[in-house]
Each structure stands twice: as C-alpha cells, then as structure tokens.
Amino acid sequence: MADHLHNNCQDLLGSLSEYIDGELPADLCHEIEKHLEGCENCRVVLNTTKRTIDLVQVPMEEEAVPEDVRERLFKRLQLDSYLHPKG
Amino acid sequence: MSETQTQSFSIDALRAGDRAEFARLVDAYSAPIYRLGLKMLGNPQDAEDVLQNTFLNALTHFADFEGRSSISTWLYRIASNEALMLLRRKKNTVNLDDFQPEDAEETPLPEVFVDWSTMPEDELLSGESKKALDTAVKKLPEALRMVFLLRDIEGISIRDTAEILNLTETNVKTRLLRARMFLREHLSTYYSERLTREEKKDG
C-alpha cells in the first residue's frame, strides 16, 4: 500500500515523531495539519502511532522489582541494615 | 513521569560513602533499571544481573562522577552499558547490525492503514493484546529498542538519551522514529486481524 503515499506523506512521516512530541516549530505543525486534513492514510498513521506510544506506557505489573530481588541487591551492596522499611 | 526524576541526591554524601544516601538512591532507581534490564534481556535473571552490576559499578565510580550530567543520566549510562555488555556476552553470534543500525538508511514506510486507535481500552489492553505488545517490543532491533525504552518508557528527553548512549540527537531521533514505526506496524497488523475476527463474529 506504500504506493498510496505521496511525497508529502513521506515528509510528514519523517517528522511524525517530533510532531507527536510537540517539538516542531509552529509553521511546520501548521503544514502538517493542513496535509492531515486531506490525507486519511497519514491521519491513521498518526492516530495509531500516538496510541502505540500510549499503550507501551501503561505499566505492567511484572515490571516492579520483586521483594526477593531487592533483598539480594541490598545484601550484595552491603546495605542490609537499610532493607526496612522501604522508601 | 515517576517520582524518581523529582528526587535529588547529594553527590558529596555519595562520594563520602554515606550508606543511607546510597540506599535511597538504590531504591529510587531500582525499578527503572530493573525494567530496562527486563526489556533488553528478556528474562528476570539477567535483569537482576543488570541491576546488581549497575549499582556495584556506580559504587566504585562515584569518585569519577564529575557532575557534568545528572546522576540519573550517569546511572542510566552505566545500566545501558551493562545491559548491552550482557547481551553481547550471551550471543553466540554477534549481529553487528543490531548495535549499529544503518542510520543513513530510509525508515521503512507504513503498510497497514487500519485505524484501530479508537478500539476500547480494555480490548487494547486485554491479556492477549499485552502479550502482542510485549512480543513486538522484544522484536525491535536492540539499538532501536534501547532508544525506545529510554525515551518512551522511561520518559527521558532526546538530549539526555543521546548523552546516555553516546549518540547524536539526530541519531536518537531517527532511531526513535524507526522504533515507533516498527511497533505501530506490528500492532496494526495484530489489531487489524482482531478487528476482522470480531467483524466475522458479529456478522
């Protein structure tokens, strides 16, 4: 489906990340928004990219440091006496 | 982001061997460093190694810390080096491309144009979806994954990410864009298949 993309689309994709992060100057944002109005493919890519970033930022339970891992770490660093209380 | 970024630590105390201050630092940065290890290496044992080695390394190098970067940047630099070293050690065949992606190459163009972004949150984050997300992150080439984890998971700025990984800001931006496009493509394929499945079920 890549042949549905115009040159403008490729330019937009090149600055998509910075656009999402709000790091582009106003005039460039304006250009991008004008292109988005008339280009559904780019709108989809923008929406789904934003959503992708949102989703990966949702924390997953298994990423917390398990208590036994923390304990072994503190022992290895000879911080045994600081194990409790946490924080 | 997390509360970690807002805490401050006394470099002087750390250099002087203040145990309480060190314990506070360890507790503040354990979670993000463990997470980085987990996502780079893919298993809890290796993540624990990265975690322990990072703080052991930090402990012996507080004297070298010049304070030109923040303590957070400095710790992440040690952690990312530990993670990459462990990865290299574990690989029988070292694929150089993983560490040096050709930054000059063009970013692949998107191919799936299904707008799944309005699917309800509970469907996007169902157990099965989470697994798909995790798999997609694991499939990212390592050099892209590291940039993506620091920037999008840990919320570190482009500038600091560049400093941590000893890359230019332009390199970081390129790798970040590629990582995001790569994940978007994988998730788009996954969710569009799900949408089709559901339509069949309904119709």
Ligand SMILES: [Zn+2]
């Ligand atoms: Zn377009």
